[in-house]
Amino acid sequence: MTFEPTGRLGIVAGGGTLPRRLVNVCRAAGIEHFVLALEGATDPATVEDAPHAWCRMGALATGFRLLHDHGVTDLVLAGGVRRPSLLELRPDWRAAKFLARVGYRALGDDGLLSAFIKELEQEGFRVIGADQLLEAAMPEGPLGSLAPDEDAAKDIAHGLRIAQALGALDIGQAVVVQQGLVLGVEAIEGTDALLRRCAELRRDGPGGVLVKIEKPGQERRVDLPTIGRRTVTLAAEAALRGIAAQAGATLLLDREEVVRAADAAGLFVVGIRVA
Amino acid sequence: MTFEPTGRLGIVAGGGTLPRRLVNVCRAAGIEHFVLALEGATDPATVEDAPHAWCRMGALATGFRLLHDHGVTDLVLAGGVRRPSLLELRPDWRAAKFLARVGYRALGDDGLLSAFIKELEQEGFRVIGADQLLEAAMPEGPLGSLAPDEDAAKDIAHGLRIAQALGALDIGQAVVVQQGLVLGVEAIEGTDALLRRCAELRRDGPGGVLVKIEKPGQERRVDLPTIGRRTVTLAAEAALRGIAAQAGATLLLDREEVVRAADAAGLFVVGIRVA
Numbered sequence: 032m033t034f035e036p037t038g039r040l041g042i043v044a045g046g047g048t049l050p051r052r053l054v055n056v057c058r059a060a061g062i063e064h065f066v067l068a069l070e071g072a073t074d075p076a077t078v079e080d081a082p083h084a085w086c087r088m089g090a091l092a093t094g095f096r097l098l099h100d101h102g103v104t105d106l107v108l109a110g111g112v113r114r115p116s117l118l119e120l121r122p123d124w125r126a127a128k129f130l131a132r133v134g135y136r137a138l139g140d141d142g143l144l145s146a147f148i149k150e151l152e153q154e155g156f157r158v159i160g161a162d163q164l165l166e167a168a169m170p171e172g173p174l175g176s177l178a179p180d181e182d183a184a185k186d187i188a189h190g191l192r193i194a195q196a197l198g199a200l201d202i203g204q205a206v207v208v209q210q211g212l213v214l215g216v217e218a219i220e221g222t223d224a225l226l227r228r229c230a231e232l233r234r235d236g237p238g239g240v241l242v243k244i245e246k247p248g249q250e251r252r253v254d255l256p257t258i259g260r261r262t263v264t265l266a267a268e269a270a271l272r273g274i275a276a277q278a279g280a281t282l283l284l285d286r287e288e289v290v291r292a293a294d295a296a297g298l299f300v301v302g303i304r305v306a
Numbered sequence: 307m308t309f310e311p312t313g314r315l316g317i318v319a320g321g322g323t324l325p326r327r328l329v330n331v332c333r334a335a336g337i338e339h340f341v342l343a344l345e346g347a348t349d350p351a352t353v354e355d356a357p358h359a360w361c362r363m364g365a366l367a368t369g370f371r372l373l374h375d376h377g378v379t380d381l382v383l384a385g386g387v388r389r390p391s392l393l394e395l396r397p398d399w400r401a402a403k404f405l406a407r408v409g410y411r412a413l414g415d416d417g418l419l420s421a422f423i424k425e426l427e428q429e430g431f432r433v434i435g436a437d438q439l440l441e442a443a444m445p446e447g448p449l450g451s452l453a454p455d456e457d458a459a460k461d462i463a464h465g466l467r468i469a470q471a472l473g474a475l476d477i478g479q480a481v482v483v484q485q486g487l488v489l490g491v492e493a494i495e496g497t498d499a500l501l502r503r504c505a506e507l508r509r510d511g512p513g514g515v516l517v518k519i520e521k522p523g524q525e526r527r528v529d530l531p532t533i534g535r536r537t538v539t540l541a542a543e544a545a546l547r548g549i550a551a552q553a554g555a556t557l558l559l560d561r562e563e564v565v566r567a568a569d570a571a572g573l574f575v576v577g578i579r580v581a
Contacts, residue, residue: 116511209391
Protein backbone atom coordinates (compact mmCIF):
# COMPACT_ATOMS: atom_id res chain seq x y z
CA MET A 32 0.00 0.00 0.00
CA THR A 33 1.43 3.35 -1.02
CA PHE A 34 -1.16 5.42 0.82
CA GLU A 35 -0.21 7.46 3.92
CA PRO A 36 -3.39 8.88 5.46
CA THR A 37 -3.34 12.49 6.65
CA GLY A 38 -6.71 12.31 8.37
CA ARG A 39 -9.89 10.32 7.85
CA LEU A 40 -10.30 8.65 4.45
CA GLY A 41 -13.57 9.27 2.65
CA ILE A 42 -14.75 6.56 0.27
CA VAL A 43 -17.21 7.91 -2.30
CA ALA A 44 -18.88 4.65 -3.25
CA GLY A 45 -20.33 3.78 -6.64
CA GLY A 46 -21.62 0.35 -7.63
CA GLY A 47 -19.95 -3.05 -7.66
CA THR A 48 -17.71 -4.66 -5.07
CA LEU A 49 -14.71 -2.32 -5.24
CA PRO A 50 -15.92 0.13 -2.56
CA ARG A 51 -16.47 -2.72 -0.08
CA ARG A 52 -12.98 -4.03 -0.81
CA LEU A 53 -11.64 -0.62 0.18
CA VAL A 54 -13.67 -0.66 3.39
CA ASN A 55 -12.17 -4.07 4.19
CA VAL A 56 -8.64 -2.83 3.42
CA CYS A 57 -9.20 0.16 5.72
CA ARG A 58 -10.39 -2.12 8.52
CA ALA A 59 -7.49 -4.53 8.13
CA ALA A 60 -4.96 -1.69 8.03
CA GLY A 61 -6.61 0.38 10.76
CA ILE A 62 -7.33 3.35 8.49
CA GLU A 63 -10.04 5.69 9.78
CA HIS A 64 -12.71 5.84 7.09
CA PHE A 65 -16.15 7.18 6.21
CA VAL A 66 -18.26 6.01 3.27
CA LEU A 67 -20.35 8.46 1.28
CA ALA A 68 -22.94 6.17 -0.34
CA LEU A 69 -24.68 7.38 -3.49
CA GLU A 70 -28.39 6.75 -3.77
CA GLY A 71 -29.17 4.42 -6.64
CA ALA A 72 -25.53 3.43 -7.13
CA THR A 73 -24.03 2.01 -3.95
CA ASP A 74 -24.82 -1.56 -2.96
CA PRO A 75 -26.22 -1.46 0.62
CA ALA A 76 -23.81 -4.32 1.48
CA THR A 77 -20.95 -1.86 0.89
CA VAL A 78 -21.81 0.25 3.92
CA GLU A 79 -22.97 -2.48 6.31
CA ASP A 80 -21.17 -2.01 9.66
CA ALA A 81 -19.17 0.86 8.15
CA PRO A 82 -19.42 4.52 9.18
CA HIS A 83 -21.41 6.06 6.36
CA ALA A 84 -24.11 8.43 5.12
CA TRP A 85 -26.29 8.33 2.02
CA CYS A 86 -26.40 11.21 -0.43
CA ARG A 87 -28.01 12.00 -3.76
CA MET A 88 -25.53 12.38 -6.64
CA GLY A 89 -26.84 15.83 -7.50
CA ALA A 90 -26.63 17.04 -3.87
CA LEU A 91 -23.05 18.23 -3.95
CA ALA A 92 -23.43 20.78 -1.14
CA THR A 93 -24.79 18.04 1.16
CA GLY A 94 -22.03 15.67 0.14
CA PHE A 95 -19.28 18.21 0.87
CA ARG A 96 -20.87 19.03 4.24
CA LEU A 97 -21.08 15.33 5.20
CA LEU A 98 -17.42 14.76 4.30
CA HIS A 99 -16.22 17.85 6.19
CA ASP A 100 -18.43 17.07 9.22
CA HIS A 101 -16.85 13.61 9.45
CA GLY A 102 -13.31 14.98 9.37
CA VAL A 103 -12.49 13.60 5.93
CA THR A 104 -9.21 14.91 4.48
CA ASP A 105 -8.42 12.27 1.85
CA LEU A 106 -10.86 10.92 -0.71
CA VAL A 107 -11.06 7.86 -2.92
CA LEU A 108 -13.73 7.53 -5.63
CA ALA A 109 -14.50 3.88 -6.29
CA GLY A 110 -17.06 1.86 -8.19
CA GLY A 111 -19.04 2.58 -11.29
CA VAL A 112 -21.74 5.22 -11.47
CA ARG A 113 -24.30 5.32 -14.27
CA ARG A 114 -23.87 8.80 -15.64
CA PRO A 115 -27.26 10.51 -15.33
CA SER A 116 -28.85 13.05 -17.61
CA LEU A 117 -29.07 16.57 -16.20
CA LEU A 118 -32.76 16.02 -15.51
CA GLU A 119 -32.10 12.86 -13.52
CA LEU A 120 -29.21 14.50 -11.66
CA ARG A 121 -31.37 17.30 -10.16
CA PRO A 122 -28.29 19.36 -9.28
CA ASP A 123 -28.39 21.44 -6.09
CA TRP A 124 -26.91 24.98 -6.16
CA ARG A 125 -23.35 23.71 -5.60
CA ALA A 126 -23.61 21.05 -8.31
CA ALA A 127 -25.31 23.52 -10.68
CA LYS A 128 -22.44 25.99 -10.17
CA PHE A 129 -19.89 23.28 -10.96
CA LEU A 130 -21.75 22.03 -14.01
CA ALA A 131 -22.34 25.51 -15.39
CA ARG A 132 -18.62 26.17 -15.13
CA VAL A 133 -17.39 22.97 -16.77
CA GLY A 134 -20.22 22.48 -19.30
CA TYR A 135 -21.81 19.12 -18.55
CA ARG A 136 -22.74 18.10 -22.04
CA ALA A 137 -19.51 19.14 -23.69
CA LEU A 138 -17.48 16.67 -21.62
CA GLY A 139 -17.03 12.93 -22.02
CA ASP A 140 -16.91 10.74 -18.94
CA ASP A 141 -13.22 11.18 -18.39
CA GLY A 142 -13.31 14.92 -18.97
CA LEU A 143 -16.12 15.28 -16.46
CA LEU A 144 -14.38 13.14 -13.84
CA SER A 145 -11.15 15.09 -14.22
CA ALA A 146 -13.03 18.34 -13.74
CA PHE A 147 -14.83 16.88 -10.71
CA ILE A 148 -11.54 15.84 -9.12
CA LYS A 149 -10.21 19.37 -9.53
CA GLU A 150 -13.37 20.60 -7.81
CA LEU A 151 -12.78 18.20 -4.90
CA GLU A 152 -9.19 19.42 -4.58
CA GLN A 153 -10.32 23.05 -4.55
CA GLU A 154 -12.69 22.07 -1.76
CA GLY A 155 -9.59 21.01 0.20
CA PHE A 156 -9.57 17.22 -0.27
CA ARG A 157 -6.60 15.15 -1.35
CA VAL A 158 -7.86 12.64 -3.93
CA ILE A 159 -6.10 9.27 -4.18
CA GLY A 160 -6.61 6.30 -6.49
CA ALA A 161 -8.06 2.96 -5.40
CA ASP A 162 -4.86 1.38 -6.72
CA GLN A 163 -2.95 3.14 -3.90
CA LEU A 164 -4.97 1.08 -1.42
CA LEU A 165 -5.12 -2.23 -3.27
CA GLU A 166 -2.22 -4.35 -4.44
CA ALA A 167 -4.00 -5.04 -7.68
CA ALA A 168 -2.13 -3.62 -10.65
CA MET A 169 -2.21 -5.80 -13.75
CA PRO A 170 1.28 -7.20 -14.38
CA GLU A 171 2.83 -7.47 -17.82
CA GLY A 172 2.65 -10.82 -19.61
CA PRO A 173 0.35 -13.84 -19.27
CA LEU A 174 -1.30 -14.37 -15.88
CA GLY A 175 -2.37 -18.00 -16.10
CA SER A 176 -1.07 -21.00 -17.98
CA LEU A 177 -2.15 -19.81 -21.44
CA ALA A 178 -0.60 -17.13 -23.64
CA PRO A 179 -1.86 -15.60 -26.89
CA ASP A 180 -0.69 -17.34 -30.07
CA GLU A 181 0.43 -15.39 -33.14
CA ASP A 182 -3.13 -15.16 -34.44
CA ALA A 183 -4.50 -13.80 -31.16
CA ALA A 184 -1.57 -11.38 -30.93
CA LYS A 185 -2.68 -9.85 -34.25
CA ASP A 186 -6.21 -9.36 -32.92
CA ILE A 187 -4.78 -7.79 -29.76
CA ALA A 188 -2.67 -5.38 -31.82
CA HIS A 189 -5.69 -4.43 -33.95
CA GLY A 190 -7.91 -4.04 -30.88
CA LEU A 191 -5.29 -1.88 -29.21
CA ARG A 192 -5.19 0.56 -32.13
CA ILE A 193 -8.97 0.87 -32.04
CA ALA A 194 -9.21 1.14 -28.26
CA GLN A 195 -6.66 3.95 -28.31
CA ALA A 196 -8.68 5.85 -30.88
CA LEU A 197 -11.92 5.30 -28.93
CA GLY A 198 -10.23 6.38 -25.74
CA ALA A 199 -8.93 9.53 -27.37
CA LEU A 200 -12.57 10.40 -28.12
CA ASP A 201 -13.46 9.64 -24.47
CA ILE A 202 -16.02 7.05 -25.62
CA GLY A 203 -14.97 3.80 -23.95
CA GLN A 204 -12.12 1.57 -22.81
CA ALA A 205 -12.88 -1.77 -24.44
CA VAL A 206 -13.18 -3.45 -27.83
CA VAL A 207 -13.69 -7.03 -29.01
CA VAL A 208 -11.89 -8.20 -32.15
CA GLN A 209 -12.18 -11.61 -33.80
CA GLN A 210 -9.92 -12.49 -36.73
CA GLY A 211 -9.56 -8.83 -37.61
CA LEU A 212 -13.30 -8.09 -37.34
CA VAL A 213 -14.38 -5.48 -34.80
CA LEU A 214 -17.31 -7.32 -33.19
CA GLY A 215 -18.11 -4.49 -30.82
CA VAL A 216 -16.88 -1.32 -29.19
CA GLU A 217 -17.79 -0.11 -25.72
CA ALA A 218 -19.60 3.15 -25.10
CA ILE A 219 -21.79 3.90 -22.09
CA GLU A 220 -23.07 0.32 -21.72
CA GLY A 221 -19.87 -0.94 -20.13
CA THR A 222 -17.66 -3.97 -20.72
CA ASP A 223 -20.09 -6.56 -19.32
CA ALA A 224 -22.82 -5.56 -21.78
CA LEU A 225 -20.27 -5.44 -24.60
CA LEU A 226 -19.22 -9.02 -23.87
CA ARG A 227 -22.83 -10.23 -23.66
CA ARG A 228 -23.55 -8.66 -27.04
CA CYS A 229 -20.47 -10.18 -28.64
CA ALA A 230 -21.67 -13.67 -27.70
CA GLU A 231 -24.38 -13.16 -30.38
CA LEU A 232 -22.06 -11.58 -32.94
CA ARG A 233 -19.21 -14.07 -32.98
CA ARG A 234 -18.12 -15.83 -36.15
CA ASP A 235 -17.08 -19.47 -36.45
CA GLY A 236 -13.41 -20.27 -36.04
CA PRO A 237 -10.87 -19.06 -33.49
CA GLY A 238 -12.61 -16.82 -30.95
CA GLY A 239 -12.04 -13.13 -30.41
CA VAL A 240 -10.14 -11.15 -27.83
CA LEU A 241 -11.22 -8.44 -25.42
CA VAL A 242 -8.80 -5.52 -25.31
CA LYS A 243 -9.22 -3.10 -22.42
CA ILE A 244 -7.03 -0.07 -21.76
CA GLU A 245 -7.24 3.28 -20.04
CA LYS A 246 -8.15 6.30 -22.10
CA PRO A 247 -5.09 8.30 -23.23
CA GLY A 248 -4.44 10.96 -20.60
CA GLN A 249 -7.06 9.38 -18.37
CA GLU A 250 -7.43 10.63 -14.81
CA ARG A 251 -5.88 7.63 -13.09
CA ARG A 252 -7.59 8.21 -9.76
CA VAL A 253 -11.02 7.21 -11.06
CA ASP A 254 -12.60 4.75 -13.45
CA LEU A 255 -9.50 2.66 -14.03
CA PRO A 256 -10.04 -0.28 -16.38
CA THR A 257 -10.94 -3.24 -14.19
CA ILE A 258 -10.69 -6.98 -14.80
CA GLY A 259 -12.22 -9.50 -12.40
CA ARG A 260 -13.87 -12.89 -12.22
CA ARG A 261 -17.00 -11.71 -14.00
CA THR A 262 -14.94 -10.43 -16.92
CA VAL A 263 -13.50 -13.93 -17.35
CA THR A 264 -16.91 -15.59 -17.03
CA LEU A 265 -18.50 -13.31 -19.62
CA ALA A 266 -15.50 -13.59 -21.95
CA ALA A 267 -15.80 -17.39 -21.78
CA GLU A 268 -19.55 -17.19 -22.48
CA ALA A 269 -18.77 -15.04 -25.53
CA ALA A 270 -16.36 -17.82 -26.65
CA LEU A 271 -13.40 -15.44 -26.62
CA ARG A 272 -9.88 -16.79 -26.70
CA GLY A 273 -8.63 -14.31 -24.19
CA ILE A 274 -8.40 -10.95 -22.49
CA ALA A 275 -5.66 -8.36 -22.94
CA ALA A 276 -5.55 -5.52 -20.42
CA GLN A 277 -3.15 -2.66 -20.00
CA ALA A 278 -0.33 -3.58 -17.63
CA GLY A 279 0.17 -1.13 -14.82
CA ALA A 280 -3.05 0.76 -15.53
CA THR A 281 -5.68 -1.95 -14.94
CA LEU A 282 -7.12 -2.96 -11.59
CA LEU A 283 -6.95 -6.73 -11.40
CA LEU A 284 -9.42 -7.92 -8.78
CA ASP A 285 -9.24 -11.41 -7.19
CA ARG A 286 -6.14 -12.36 -9.13
CA GLU A 287 -6.09 -15.99 -7.99
CA GLU A 288 -9.72 -16.56 -8.89
CA VAL A 289 -9.23 -14.84 -12.24
CA VAL A 290 -6.31 -17.14 -13.04
CA ARG A 291 -8.21 -20.24 -11.91
CA ALA A 292 -11.32 -19.33 -13.93
CA ALA A 293 -9.28 -18.43 -17.03
CA ASP A 294 -7.28 -21.66 -16.90
CA ALA A 295 -10.45 -23.68 -16.38
CA ALA A 296 -12.16 -21.98 -19.35
CA GLY A 297 -9.09 -22.21 -21.60
CA LEU A 298 -8.70 -18.43 -21.86
CA PHE A 299 -5.55 -16.37 -21.70
CA VAL A 300 -5.38 -13.22 -19.61
CA VAL A 301 -2.43 -11.07 -20.55
CA GLY A 302 -1.11 -7.71 -19.40
CA ILE A 303 0.03 -5.62 -22.36
CA ARG A 304 2.27 -2.60 -22.38
CA VAL A 305 0.72 0.45 -24.02
CA ALA A 306 3.07 3.05 -25.48
CA MET B 307 -32.03 7.14 -63.08
CA THR B 308 -28.47 7.91 -64.14
CA PHE B 309 -27.66 4.37 -65.25
CA GLU B 310 -27.15 3.51 -68.93
CA PRO B 311 -26.84 -0.26 -69.29
CA THR B 312 -24.16 -1.61 -71.61
CA GLY B 313 -25.37 -5.22 -71.42
CA ARG B 314 -27.16 -7.33 -68.86
CA LEU B 315 -27.15 -5.96 -65.31
CA GLY B 316 -26.05 -8.40 -62.59
CA ILE B 317 -27.51 -7.84 -59.12
CA VAL B 318 -25.36 -9.43 -56.44
CA ALA B 319 -27.97 -9.70 -53.72
CA GLY B 320 -27.32 -9.48 -49.98
CA GLY B 321 -30.05 -9.37 -47.32
CA GLY B 322 -32.92 -6.96 -46.83
CA THR B 323 -35.34 -5.50 -49.34
CA LEU B 324 -32.93 -3.38 -51.40
CA PRO B 325 -32.05 -6.12 -53.95
CA ARG B 326 -35.75 -6.76 -54.66
CA ARG B 327 -36.31 -3.04 -55.15
CA LEU B 328 -33.60 -3.12 -57.81
CA VAL B 329 -35.25 -6.11 -59.50
CA ASN B 330 -38.51 -4.16 -59.58
CA VAL B 331 -36.79 -1.06 -60.99
CA CYS B 332 -35.22 -3.21 -63.71
CA ARG B 333 -38.58 -4.70 -64.62
CA ALA B 334 -40.32 -1.33 -64.70
CA ALA B 335 -37.53 0.21 -66.80
CA GLY B 336 -37.06 -2.82 -69.05
CA ILE B 337 -33.44 -3.42 -67.97
CA GLU B 338 -32.18 -6.95 -68.65
CA HIS B 339 -31.05 -8.36 -65.34
CA PHE B 340 -29.73 -11.45 -63.57
CA VAL B 341 -29.62 -11.93 -59.79
CA LEU B 342 -26.72 -13.70 -58.13
CA ALA B 343 -28.25 -14.80 -54.83
CA LEU B 344 -25.89 -15.50 -51.92
CA GLU B 345 -26.64 -18.55 -49.78
CA GLY B 346 -27.49 -17.55 -46.24
CA ALA B 347 -27.84 -13.86 -47.10
CA THR B 348 -30.42 -13.31 -49.86
CA ASP B 349 -34.11 -13.44 -49.00
CA PRO B 350 -35.74 -16.03 -51.32
CA ALA B 351 -38.47 -13.45 -52.03
CA THR B 352 -35.80 -11.35 -53.74
CA VAL B 353 -35.35 -13.79 -56.61
CA GLU B 354 -38.93 -14.97 -57.01
CA ASP B 355 -39.87 -14.74 -60.73
CA ALA B 356 -36.48 -13.15 -61.45
CA PRO B 357 -33.71 -14.76 -63.54
CA HIS B 358 -31.23 -15.88 -60.90
CA ALA B 359 -28.79 -18.45 -59.57
CA TRP B 360 -27.65 -19.22 -56.03
CA CYS B 361 -24.00 -19.19 -55.05
CA ARG B 362 -21.94 -19.60 -51.91
CA MET B 363 -20.12 -16.42 -50.81
CA GLY B 364 -16.76 -18.20 -50.80
CA ALA B 365 -17.29 -19.69 -54.28
CA LEU B 366 -15.90 -16.77 -56.27
CA ALA B 367 -14.93 -18.83 -59.34
CA THR B 368 -18.50 -20.17 -59.58
CA GLY B 369 -19.93 -16.69 -59.10
CA PHE B 370 -17.78 -15.20 -61.86
CA ARG B 371 -18.68 -18.06 -64.20
CA LEU B 372 -22.42 -17.63 -63.53
CA LEU B 373 -22.22 -13.90 -64.24
CA HIS B 374 -20.22 -14.33 -67.44
CA ASP B 375 -22.46 -17.20 -68.65
CA HIS B 376 -25.52 -14.98 -68.26
CA GLY B 377 -23.98 -12.15 -70.27
CA VAL B 378 -23.59 -9.79 -67.33
CA THR B 379 -21.51 -6.69 -68.11
CA ASP B 380 -22.61 -4.30 -65.36
CA LEU B 381 -22.88 -5.18 -61.68
CA VAL B 382 -24.63 -3.71 -58.66
CA LEU B 383 -23.92 -5.00 -55.14
CA ALA B 384 -26.95 -4.47 -52.94
CA GLY B 385 -28.10 -5.51 -49.48
CA GLY B 386 -26.22 -6.32 -46.33
CA VAL B 387 -24.01 -9.35 -45.95
CA ARG B 388 -22.88 -10.63 -42.57
CA ARG B 389 -19.11 -10.67 -42.92
CA PRO B 390 -18.01 -14.25 -42.26
CA SER B 391 -14.85 -15.52 -40.66
CA LEU B 392 -12.38 -17.18 -43.02
CA LEU B 393 -13.49 -20.58 -41.71
CA GLU B 394 -17.15 -19.85 -42.45
CA LEU B 395 -16.26 -18.42 -45.86
CA ARG B 396 -14.63 -21.66 -47.14
CA PRO B 397 -12.95 -19.78 -50.01
CA ASP B 398 -12.52 -21.61 -53.34
CA TRP B 399 -9.22 -21.18 -55.22
CA ARG B 400 -10.33 -17.91 -56.79
CA ALA B 401 -11.49 -16.41 -53.50
CA ALA B 402 -8.38 -17.70 -51.72
CA LYS B 403 -6.17 -16.00 -54.32
CA PHE B 404 -8.01 -12.71 -53.83
CA LEU B 405 -7.92 -12.92 -50.04
CA ALA B 406 -4.25 -13.85 -49.93
CA ARG B 407 -3.46 -10.81 -52.03
CA VAL B 408 -5.49 -8.25 -50.07
CA GLY B 409 -5.01 -9.69 -46.58
CA TYR B 410 -8.47 -10.51 -45.24
CA ARG B 411 -7.88 -9.81 -41.60
CA ALA B 412 -5.97 -6.58 -42.09
CA LEU B 413 -8.92 -4.87 -43.77
CA GLY B 414 -12.03 -3.29 -42.31
CA ASP B 415 -15.36 -3.77 -44.04
CA ASP B 416 -14.90 -0.82 -46.31
CA GLY B 417 -11.32 -1.68 -47.17
CA LEU B 418 -12.36 -5.21 -48.09
CA LEU B 419 -15.30 -4.05 -50.21
CA SER B 420 -13.13 -1.54 -52.07
CA ALA B 421 -10.60 -4.27 -52.83
CA PHE B 422 -13.40 -6.60 -53.94
CA ILE B 423 -14.78 -3.99 -56.34
CA LYS B 424 -11.33 -3.57 -57.89
CA GLU B 425 -11.28 -7.36 -58.33
CA LEU B 426 -14.67 -7.26 -60.09
CA GLU B 427 -13.43 -4.51 -62.38
CA GLN B 428 -10.31 -6.49 -63.23
CA GLU B 429 -12.64 -9.38 -64.10
CA GLY B 430 -14.19 -7.06 -66.67
CA PHE B 431 -17.36 -5.88 -64.95
CA ARG B 432 -18.47 -2.28 -64.62
CA VAL B 433 -19.66 -1.77 -61.03
CA ILE B 434 -22.38 0.80 -60.38
CA GLY B 435 -24.05 1.99 -57.18
CA ALA B 436 -27.63 1.18 -56.17
CA ASP B 437 -28.17 4.94 -55.97
CA GLN B 438 -27.71 5.12 -59.75
CA LEU B 439 -30.83 2.95 -60.13
CA LEU B 440 -32.95 4.40 -57.32
CA GLU B 441 -34.07 7.98 -56.92
CA ALA B 442 -33.38 7.82 -53.22
CA ALA B 443 -30.64 10.20 -52.16
CA MET B 444 -31.18 11.85 -48.78
CA PRO B 445 -31.86 15.57 -49.35
CA GLU B 446 -30.41 18.29 -47.12
CA GLY B 447 -32.62 19.68 -44.35
CA PRO B 448 -35.66 18.31 -42.48
CA LEU B 449 -37.77 15.72 -44.31
CA GLY B 450 -41.00 15.84 -42.33
CA SER B 451 -42.74 18.49 -40.27
CA LEU B 452 -40.22 18.47 -37.42
CA ALA B 453 -36.71 19.93 -37.30
CA PRO B 454 -33.99 19.58 -34.64
CA ASP B 455 -34.04 22.26 -31.93
CA GLU B 456 -30.83 23.88 -30.65
CA ASP B 457 -30.35 21.12 -28.09
CA ALA B 458 -30.72 18.32 -30.64
CA ALA B 459 -28.43 20.22 -33.02
CA LYS B 460 -25.68 20.03 -30.38
CA ASP B 461 -26.12 16.27 -30.08
CA ILE B 462 -26.01 15.97 -33.86
CA ALA B 463 -22.76 17.96 -34.02
CA HIS B 464 -21.23 15.80 -31.26
CA GLY B 465 -22.42 12.59 -32.92
CA LEU B 466 -21.03 13.74 -36.25
CA ARG B 467 -17.54 14.24 -34.80
CA ILE B 468 -17.63 10.75 -33.30
CA ALA B 469 -19.10 9.07 -36.38
CA GLN B 470 -16.36 10.62 -38.51
CA ALA B 471 -13.68 9.25 -36.21
CA LEU B 472 -15.32 5.79 -36.15
CA GLY B 473 -15.63 5.85 -39.90
CA ALA B 474 -11.98 6.76 -40.31
CA LEU B 475 -11.19 3.56 -38.39
CA ASP B 476 -13.57 1.64 -40.69
CA ILE B 477 -15.58 0.46 -37.67
CA GLY B 478 -19.13 1.65 -38.30
CA GLN B 479 -21.40 4.36 -39.69
CA ALA B 480 -23.70 5.19 -36.79
CA VAL B 481 -23.70 6.62 -33.28
CA VAL B 482 -26.41 7.55 -30.77
CA VAL B 483 -25.89 10.63 -28.59
CA GLN B 484 -28.23 11.87 -25.86
CA GLN B 485 -27.52 15.20 -24.16
CA GLY B 486 -23.84 14.88 -24.94
CA LEU B 487 -23.60 11.25 -23.76
CA VAL B 488 -22.50 8.67 -26.30
CA LEU B 489 -25.09 5.94 -25.65
CA GLY B 490 -23.69 3.60 -28.26
CA VAL B 491 -21.50 3.25 -31.29
CA GLU B 492 -22.05 0.84 -34.15
CA ALA B 493 -19.58 -1.88 -35.04
CA ILE B 494 -20.43 -5.13 -36.80
CA GLU B 495 -23.90 -5.44 -35.21
CA GLY B 496 -25.46 -2.82 -37.49
CA THR B 497 -27.72 0.15 -36.88
CA ASP B 498 -30.85 -1.84 -36.00
CA ALA B 499 -29.10 -3.63 -33.13
CA LEU B 500 -27.51 -0.36 -32.02
CA LEU B 501 -30.94 1.27 -31.77
CA ARG B 502 -32.42 -1.70 -29.88
CA ARG B 503 -29.58 -1.53 -27.37
CA CYS B 504 -29.94 2.21 -26.89
CA ALA B 505 -33.56 1.74 -25.82
CA GLU B 506 -32.14 0.18 -22.62
CA LEU B 507 -29.39 2.75 -22.16
CA ARG B 508 -31.35 5.95 -22.49
CA ARG B 509 -31.42 8.58 -19.74
CA ASP B 510 -34.42 10.60 -18.60
CA GLY B 511 -35.01 13.92 -20.29
CA PRO B 512 -34.88 14.92 -23.96
CA GLY B 513 -34.17 11.84 -26.09
CA GLY B 514 -31.07 11.18 -28.13
CA VAL B 515 -30.31 11.38 -31.81
CA LEU B 516 -29.06 8.81 -34.29
CA VAL B 517 -26.32 10.16 -36.53
CA LYS B 518 -25.50 8.07 -39.59
CA ILE B 519 -22.90 8.96 -42.22
CA GLU B 520 -20.71 7.24 -44.76
CA LYS B 521 -17.16 6.40 -43.77
CA PRO B 522 -14.64 9.00 -44.97
CA GLY B 523 -13.37 7.91 -48.38
CA GLN B 524 -16.00 5.14 -48.43
CA GLU B 525 -16.50 3.19 -51.62
CA ARG B 526 -19.84 4.73 -52.60
CA ARG B 527 -20.95 1.81 -54.76
CA VAL B 528 -21.55 -0.51 -51.80
CA ASP B 529 -22.81 -0.36 -48.25
CA LEU B 530 -24.14 3.19 -48.42
CA PRO B 531 -25.73 4.37 -45.18
CA THR B 532 -29.44 3.55 -45.48
CA ILE B 533 -32.47 5.00 -43.73
CA GLY B 534 -35.91 3.43 -44.06
CA ARG B 535 -39.17 2.78 -42.23
CA ARG B 536 -37.57 0.34 -39.82
CA THR B 537 -34.94 2.92 -38.84
CA VAL B 538 -37.75 5.29 -37.85
CA THR B 539 -39.66 2.58 -35.96
CA LEU B 540 -36.60 1.50 -33.97
CA ALA B 541 -35.56 5.10 -33.30
CA ALA B 542 -39.04 5.78 -31.92
CA GLU B 543 -38.85 2.66 -29.75
CA ALA B 544 -35.52 3.90 -28.38
CA ALA B 545 -37.29 7.19 -27.54
CA LEU B 546 -34.95 9.18 -29.76
CA ARG B 547 -35.80 12.71 -30.79
CA GLY B 548 -34.62 12.25 -34.30
CA ILE B 549 -32.38 10.93 -37.02
CA ALA B 550 -29.64 12.85 -38.83
CA ALA B 551 -28.23 11.24 -41.97
CA GLN B 552 -25.66 12.47 -44.43
CA ALA B 553 -27.31 14.35 -47.28
CA GLY B 554 -26.34 13.10 -50.71
CA ALA B 555 -24.61 9.99 -49.38
CA THR B 556 -27.52 8.16 -47.70
CA LEU B 557 -30.03 5.92 -49.42
CA LEU B 558 -33.46 7.01 -48.27
CA LEU B 559 -35.90 4.16 -48.86
CA ASP B 560 -39.68 4.68 -48.95
CA ARG B 561 -39.42 8.40 -48.40
CA GLU B 562 -43.16 9.00 -48.02
CA GLU B 563 -43.56 6.25 -45.45
CA VAL B 564 -40.49 7.46 -43.58
CA VAL B 565 -41.93 10.97 -43.38
CA ARG B 566 -45.36 9.70 -42.32
CA ALA B 567 -43.90 7.42 -39.61
CA ALA B 568 -41.55 10.14 -38.33
CA ASP B 569 -44.31 12.74 -38.14
CA ALA B 570 -46.61 10.26 -36.39
CA ALA B 571 -43.92 9.38 -33.84
CA GLY B 572 -42.85 12.99 -33.30
CA LEU B 573 -39.34 12.43 -34.66
CA PHE B 574 -37.32 14.63 -36.94
CA VAL B 575 -35.42 13.16 -39.89
CA VAL B 576 -32.85 15.56 -41.23
CA GLY B 577 -30.26 15.41 -43.98
CA ILE B 578 -26.98 16.96 -42.84
CA ARG B 579 -24.09 18.15 -44.94
CA VAL B 580 -20.79 16.57 -44.02
CA ALA B 581 -17.64 18.50 -44.84
